[in-house]
Amino acid sequence: MRQPLDPDMFAGCRASGASLIRIGDKWTSRVIRCLESGPRRFSEIQVPLRGVTPKVLTETLRAMERDGLVERTVYAERPPRVEYTLTPLGHTLREPMAAGCAWSEAHLPEVMEAREAHERSSLVQDMAEQQTSQR
Amino acid sequence: MRQPLDPDMFAGCRASGASLIRIGDKWTSRVIRCLESGPRRFSEIQVPLRGVTPKVLTETLRAMERDGLVERTVYAERPPRVEYTLTPLGHTLREPMAAGCAWSEAHLPEVMEAREAHERSSLVQDMAEQQTSQR
DNA sequence: CGGCATCCAATAGGATACTG
DNA sequence: CAGTATCCTATTGGATGCCG
Numbered sequence: 001m002r003q004p005l006d007p008d009m010f011a012g013c014r015a016s017g018a019s020l021i022r023i024g025d026k027w028t029s030r031v032i033r034c035l036e037s038g039p040r041r042f043s044e045i046q047v048p049l050r051g052v053t054p055k056v057l058t059e060t061l062r063a064m065e066r067d068g069l070v071e072r073t074v075y076a077e078r079p080p081r082v083e084y085t086l087t088p089l090g091h092t093l094r095e096p097m098a099a100g101c102a103w104s105e106a107h108l109p110e111v112m113e114a115r116e117a118h119e120r121s122s123l124v125q126d127m128a129e130q131q132t133s134q135r
Numbered sequence: 136m137r138q139p140l141d142p143d144m145f146a147g148c149r150a151s152g153a154s155l156i157r158i159g160d161k162w163t164s165r166v167i168r169c170l171e172s173g174p175r176r177f178s179e180i181q182v183p184l185r186g187v188t189p190k191v192l193t194e195t196l197r198a199m200e201r202d203g204l205v206e207r208t209v210y211a212e213r214p215p216r217v218e219y220t221l222t223p224l225g226h227t228l229r230e231p232m233a234a235g236c237a238w239s240e241a242h243l244p245e246v247m248e249a250r251e252a253h254e255r256s257s258l259v260q261d262m263a264e265q266q267t268s269q270r
Numbered sequence: 271c272g273g274c275a276t277c278c279a280a281t282a283g284g285a286t287a288c289t290g
Numbered sequence: 291c292a293g294t295a296t297c298c299t300a301t302t303g304g305a306t307g308c309c310g
Contacts, residue, residue, distance in 0.1 A: 078271095
């Protein structure tokens with residue numbers, strides 16, 4: 001016989017999960033990879049992120065700063081220059097993130113295959129439904 | 136001197152990243168953990184997810200089915216019974232996900248500390264601004 | 271250059287009621 | 291029981307323009 005699931009199994013996870021620390025976030029992971037190789041400027045990061053709007057990039061960077069993952073340094077120059085650096089804490093995120101990326105790369109073919117198989121079968125179903133409604 | 140970032144460093148990642156496979160998704164990771172211990176029924180999963188609406192849970196499960204992460208089995212009974220099972224592919228996701236969870240748990244204190252420190256400093260800033268505008 | 275302010279569209283997600 | 295259907299709101303993210 002099967003054990004019932006603990007209703008509160010995610011009680012602590014609501015705080016520690018993706019909702020608190022924007023790891024699952026669309027952009028956070030990419031920003032980290034951009035900063036792996038050293039400090040980068042705002043516009044440098046913006047390029048590989050395929051022209052994400054400055055608003056969104058700012059929000060992402062601010063959130064990461066808030067969580068102590070990146071540090072923001074402003075140089076009082078003309079024109080102004082701002083650099084973002086991965087903090088030691090931010091660097092520790094590289095490992096688990098690499099695990100996720102590795103999984104994606106390794107299993108992408110399987111996922112694509114499953115997706116196509118699903119599409120085929122649902123197509124057949126749709127056709128069957130059309131037949132039925134035509135009666 | 137610093138190397139420029141490759142503008143296309145995420146060219147393949149757009150397909151393999153969180154956007155394609157809903158890993159970073161708020162619910163997907165939790166569903167997987169619910170199914171680790173064996174097949175579960177719809178309503179069983181719904182409980183620890185703190186009463187997520189059936190609509191959202193359905194969407195999540197359907198997406199995971201589409202990607203070959205879970206399998207849906209309908210038993211022709213009265214009342215009807217449906218069970219969701221982790222596929223072998225779905226099981227392979229447990230490892231990288233565990234890595235992420237471990238990180239969260241391990242570094243949560245640091246993140247919380249950074250967050251509080253940030254809040255304190257921005258509070259001081261706000262007070263300073265108020266002083267300025269009162270002049 | 272590196273933002274911020276504002277407006278707007280698209281999407282996600284919740285509440286509720288109903289069905290096979 | 292396991293959803294579907296409908297409605298509605300909140301959040302996300304894009305576009306644009308301005309500023310230090």
